[in-house]
Amino acid sequence: MDRIEIDDNHRLMDTQGMFFKEFPSDFRQIRYFTLLIVQKAPPEIREINLLEQQISELIKNAVKHGNESDPDKLVKVWYTFSEEEARIIIEDEGKGFTAIKDWNEFNAKRNDCLSNEDYESLADFVSFRTEKSDDNDGGNAMFAALEYWNEGVVFTDKANCVAVGKTFPRKNTGIELD
Amino acid sequence: MELTVRKSKHIYIIDIEGEMDLYNAYKLKELVGKMLEKNISHFVVNMDQVEYIDSSGIGALIYVSSALKKKSARLVITCVHGSVKKVIELTKLTGYFPLEDTLKQGILKLMKG
Numbered sequence: 001m002d003r004i005e006i007d008d009n010h011r012l013m014d015t016q017g018m019f020f021k022e023f024p025s026d027f028r029q030i031r032y033f034t035l036l037i038v039q040k041a042p043p044e045i046r047e048i049n050l051l052e053q054q055i056s057e058l059i060k061n062a063v064k065h066g067n068e069s070d071p072d073k074l075v076k077v078w079y080t081f082s083e084e085e086a087r088i089i090i091e092d093e094g095k096g097f098t099a100i101k102d103w104n105e106f107n108a109k110r111n112d113c114l115s116n117e118d119y120e121s122l123a124d125f126v127s128f129r130t131e132k133s134d135d136n137d138g139g140n141a142m143f144a145a146l147e148y149w150n151e152g153v154v155f156t157d158k159a160n161c162v163a164v165g166k167t168f169p170r171k172n173t174g175i176e177l178d
Numbered sequence: 179m180e181l182t183v184r185k186s187k188h189i190y191i192i193d194i195e196g197e198m199d200l201y202n203a204y205k206l207k208e209l210v211g212k213m214l215e216k217n218i219s220h221f222v223v224n225m226d227q228v229e230y231i232d233s234s235g236i237g238a239l240i241y242v243s244s245a246l247k248k249k250s251a252r253l254v255i256t257c258v259h260g261s262v263k264k265v266i267e268l269t270k271l272t273g274y275f276p277l278e279d280t281l282k283q284g285i286l287k288l289m290k291g
Contacts, residue, residue: 028201030200031199031200031201047261047264048229048260048261048264049229049230049261050261050264050265053230053231053232053261053265056199056200056232057232057233060200060232060233114270114273117273119273119274122274123244123274126240126244126271126274127237127240135204135207136200136203136204136234136237137233137234137237138203138232138233138234138235138236138237138238138240139233139237140233140236140237140240140269140271141232141233143268143269143270144233144236144265144268144269147268147269147270148268
């Protein structure tokens with residue numbers, strides 16, 4: 001995937017058959033909430049803790065940037081895991097990630113630096129900032145998200161809800177029949 | 179996350195142990211800031227005991243890389259492995275960070291120049 005999509009009717013937005021949890025926007029509990037969700041995933045797709053890490057980033061964005069860590073605001077999470085696929089949808093009560101167009105342009109320039117192995121210029125594109133970013137924001141989570149979630153990273157038009165999906169290659173069973 | 183500093187001649191090795199996440203990644207930035215004030219110029223950040231990193235941890239490594247570059251100090255990051263390596267690969271920063279496989283290789287690299 002080379003860009004974040006905006007599509008209310010995207011296939012990844014369909015919550016049917018998914019588990020659901022909601023959390024207060026408590027910054028201190030982001031990793032704990034993530035663990036509650038990831039424990040439903042089969043060990044085969046956890047890849048040590050990569051799945052946890054990627055989900056934690058999305059929950060952090062919802063808690064911190066969406067709901068601005070207001071404990072009265074909820075983060076809603078729909079999720080489903082199998083050995084072949086992980087899907088998650090996260091909705092917050094915030095104003096939405098309105099900088100998607102800017103982010104996509106920034107990411108395209110970043111990818112140009114990378115394909116040219118131009119690490120001098122890349123220094124200007126290692127971290128995406130907005131006026132709301134603080135020193136603790138890495139500004140790099142969504143670059144990795146786009147790489148990791150190979151079915152896409154999709155926001156609603158209002159941009160306070162993100163859906164992601166990843167397929168995993170089927171593991172060889174080790175039994176060869178011929 | 180625990181940070182300990184040891185010294186090998188003029189080279190300062192920062193050993194990181196634990197999880198480098200949104201709750202504690204800032205500690206590395208603070209430590210390196212203080213070390214720069216003392217005009218330390220050769221740094222190894224040893225990630226041998228780090229099993230988890232998130233975007234804040236990656237952000238701290240980016241901050242350290244650029245802060246040291248500005249001061250013309252030298253840096254190597256050593257022993258990145260497991261999911262930490264995967265997150266750096268996903269962020270496509272493998273070529274951006276001065277990575278070395280082992281602590282010994284990192285120290286040798288800093289000794290050369």
